Amino acid sequence: MNQRVIKSLVMILIVAMFGFFGYSIVTKGEHTDVGDQAYNFELPNIDGGTTKLSDYKGKVVILNYFATWCKPCKDEFPELAAFQKDYGDKYPLLMINRGETIDKVNKVTKNNHEGMNYLFDYNAKVSKRFNVTGQPETFVIDKKGVIREHYNGAVTEMQLYNWVKKYED
Template sequence: MNTRVIKLLVLILIVGMFGFFGYSLVTKGKNTDVGDKAYNFELPNYEGGTTKLAEYKGEVVIVNYFASWCAPCKEEFPELAAFQKDYGNKYPLLMINRGETIDRIKKVTKNNKEGMIYLFDYNAKIAKRFNVTGQPETFVIDKQGVIREHFNGAITEMQLYNWAKKYDN
């Protein structure tokens, strides 16, 4: 290679690095994760209204991202349903679906016989704020609104209960 091509490649690399770091600085602060105050979202719910995270201020809240086509989500569902039945009154469980319709979820949940709180993040705007990379993903938000746990993968009723109890002080 001649020196002119090498200089051009180095220049492209340097410009690319500055572009990447600049983009990182601009987008910093728009995402939340463990230790951060949870983004106060408002999403459409199963009943046709909207639900805000702020409605649960002062409570330990569980947020679970799921999809009806996701195999680990299907495996996890009985555990979440058991948690909802046993502890849902004390520790709200917000089930957030990304990209599917309310009608689709009504069909696959058989009209929500478990009494789950289903919310719909159609454009994944809230998922981006919470750094959701897949499904299922679960967050535990403490009474002060701080994210305390972020778990990727299927979870059990006892894991959820132990986390919720840990932050219920």
């Protein structure tokens, strides 16, 4: 390569780095993750009402981001349904879908409705606050509202149970 092309590439790289760091600084306060107080959202639910995270104050809560087209999400549905059946009364499981319709979720999850709390983050505002990058992603929030776990990928009933037990006290 000639010197001119190399200098241009280096200049583009430097500008991109400054842009990335500038964006990171500007948006830093808008993201939460492990150790941070969870963002208190209010989202539409599958029953036509709304659900707030604060509705579960004083409980260990699980948030699970999913999509109906996501193969790992579909694979984990039976594990999540089992957790909901066995422990959902004590440890609420909130299933959050971003960008899909209630009809679509109803169609795909028809065998997994028993007691499941499906919420809809249509504009991805809440998922951005939680710094969700894909599906499935799972968060465990302790009784004081602090995010304690953030896991990318499919989970099992036993993983969820082990996490929530750590934050029971």
